[in-house]
Amino acid sequence: MLVAVRDDRMAQADACRVIAIIGVILIHTAAPMFYSYRSIGLGDFLIANGLDAVARVSVPLFIMLSGALLLGRDVDDRYLSTIRRVTKVALPLLFWSLVYYSWVTYWGGGKFSIVSGVEQAFQGPVMYHLWFVYMIIGLYVILPILQVISVKMLKSDSFSIYVLLVWFLVNSVTIYYPVVLVNNLVLLGFFKWAGYFLLGFYIHRSERCRAIGVWFSAIVFILASLATFFISWWLNSRSPVPSETAFEYLSPNVLIASVAAFNMIMKVKISDHWRSPLAYLSGLTFPVYFMHLLVIELIKGGMFGFTVSFQSMSALPSILLLAILTVVLSFLLSAMARFIPFANRVVG
Numbered sequence: 001m002l003v004a005v006r007d008d009r010m011a012q013a014d015a016c017r018v019i020a021i022i023g024v025i026l027i028h029t030a031a032p033m034f035y036s037y038r039s040i041g042l043g044d045f046l047i048a049n050g051l052d053a054v055a056r057v058s059v060p061l062f063i064m065l066s067g068a069l070l071l072g073r074d075v076d077d078r079y080l081s082t083i084r085r086v087t088k089v090a091l092p093l094l095f096w097s098l099v100y101y102s103w104v105t106y107w108g109g110g111k112f113s114i115v116s117g118v119e120q121a122f123q124g125p126v127m128y129h130l131w132f133v134y135m136i137i138g139l140y141v142i143l144p145i146l147q148v149i150s151v152k153m154l155k156s157d158s159f160s161i162y163v164l165l166v167w168f169l170v171n172s173v174t175i176y177y178p179v180v181l182v183n184n185l186v187l188l189g190f191f192k193w194a195g196y197f198l199l200g201f202y203i204h205r206s207e208r209c210r211a212i213g214v215w216f217s218a219i220v221f222i223l224a225s226l227a228t229f230f231i232s233w234w235l236n237s238r239s240p241v242p243s244e245t246a247f248e249y250l251s252p253n254v255l256i257a258s259v260a261a262f263n264m265i266m267k268v269k270i271s272d273h274w275r276s277p278l279a280y281l282s283g284l285t286f287p288v289y290f291m292h293l294l295v296i297e298l299i300k301g302g303m304f305g306f307t308v309s310f311q312s313m314s315a316l317p318s319i320l321l322l323a324i325l326t327v328v329l330s331f332l333l334s335a336m337a338r339f340i341p342f343a344n345r346v347v348g
Contacts (some may be wrong), residue, residue, distance in 0.1 A: 003303055006114040006150075011270040011275045011279070012265055012267070012268065012270060012281050013068075013266075013272065013282070014281070014282035015047050015138035015274075015276075016061055016065045016262070016265045016269060017065065017281075018281050018282055018285065019058075019061065019265060020058045020059070020062045021058070021285040021288050022058075022291025022327055023055035023056075023057065023061070023294075024058045024289065024292070024320075025292050025323050025326050025327055025330070026051055026054075026055040026058075026108045027052055028129065028296060029296060029319050029326060030051045030055070031052070031224075032046075032310065033319065034049060034052055034242065036049040038047075038240075039244060040055060043216070043315070044280045046233065046315075047315040047316050048235060048315055049232050049236075050229050050311060051307060051319060052247060052322075053226075053228040053247070055229060056247055056254045056255050056257065057258040057261040057262075058256075058299060059132060059249050060258035060262070061258060061261060061265070062132075063136075064140070064197070064199065064200025064203065064259075065200055065262070066136070066139070067153070067197035067198055067200035067201040067274070068200040068201050068205075068341075070143065070151045070196065070201075071146060071147060071150035072151065072153075072154055072201060073147055073150075073151070074314040081229070081247050082141070082143050083145060084133070085143070086137055086140045086141065087141065088345075090134075091135060092286070092287070092345075092347060093130065093134070093318070094118065094121055094132045095346050096130065096290040097117060097120065097125075097127075097129075098114065098117040098118070098126075100126045100130070100293075101117035103294065104127070129292075129293050130290075132289070134191050139193060139197055142194065145230050146212045146296065150183075150199065153198070153201070153205075154205065157206075157208075160202055161332040163234070164195065164198065167195035167198070167199075168195075168252075168255070169248065171192055171195060171250045172251060172255050175245065175249070175250060175251045177247075187228075195250075199259065200262060203262055203263055206264060209263060212263055213265050213267075217260045217261070217264035218260070218264055220256065220260035221260035224253050224254075224257035224260060225253075225257050226256065228241035228253045229249065231246040232244075232246035237240050261269070281331065283333040284331055286332055287333075287334040287344075287347045287348035288327075288334050289329075290332055290334060291334070292327075292348050295330050296322065299322060299325055299329070308321050308322040308325065334347070334348075
């Protein structure tokens with residue numbers, strides 16, 4: 001049985017956003033060392049691999065949180081709100097696409113053109129991390145459909161389990177064990193990211209999930225993250241090129257770790273003096289997501305008056321230092337942008 005919850009802001013939701021954005025930044029600061037695994041020592045690779053494995057839950061956390069907060073409502077008057085959500089995301093996406101397009105063309109020796117930048121943005125992500133924003137827009141577009149499904153899930157546990165089980169078998173299990181029958185049935189991609197949307201809603205509303213404690217979730221998260229670490233290590237030891245199969249967001253190991261992390265975060269008691277800071281930082285995570293890759297490159301290029309070099313430090317301090325600096329500078333720049341009138345509509 002699913003139960004109703006209050007629709008007010010929760011400190012756990014704010015904490016989830018902040019943790020998720022830090023995880024995204026950690027993934028992108030560890031990535032260069034992970035991809036260089038054939039040219040670095042095993043110890044450095046394992047550190048990058050371990051940090052990446054722990055942080056892999058970040059993107060699913062964002063999606064599950066959105067599902068938990070948005071689903072379970074009637075759809076009669078939700079079409080206009082869906083359009084508003086798409087517009088609210090699309091404008092910053094266009095702005096940052098132009099920013100990254102100008103950055104890429106400048107360093108590539110090309111000529112910047114707004115028209116070309118807009119055309120590129122309509123064709124696909126200008127910078128690789130922007131895929132997430134396109135995916136979110138897609139989820140918003142089908143939100144009224146997902147609302148109908150979620151309302152049905154509120155009324156029937158068996159329907160909830162059926163939907164989530166089919167999604168898991170089609171999208172998750174097939175990552176390690178491709179099944180030709182799934183292709184022949186044209187089921188591959190069934191809901192895909194929307195499944196995380198529905199899963200977050202189910203975890204947040206299900207009485208069964210409410211019975212699962214924080215410590216149990218923490219243990220499952222640790223074990224699933226260790227599984228990601230060892231599977232990735234094993235696959236890369238057998239591959240001539242970097243393998244991210246174990247890091248796939250829909251892989252069983254990442255999915256289980258994400259479910260455990262989400263359930264744990266949404267149940268942790270947060271003291272009152274943390275609520276306001278978390279709420280403030282949570283409100284900045286959207287622009288931080290957009291700009292953090294640019295901040296990473298600016299730090300590496302010494303544009304802030306200092307730099308972090310993977311050559312001068314070992315893996316752990318260099319990755320963590322770069323991640324911390326990126327988090328701090330991205331939040332500071334996002335906070336400063338809030339003082340510019342209407343900047344939040346453009347910057348995020």
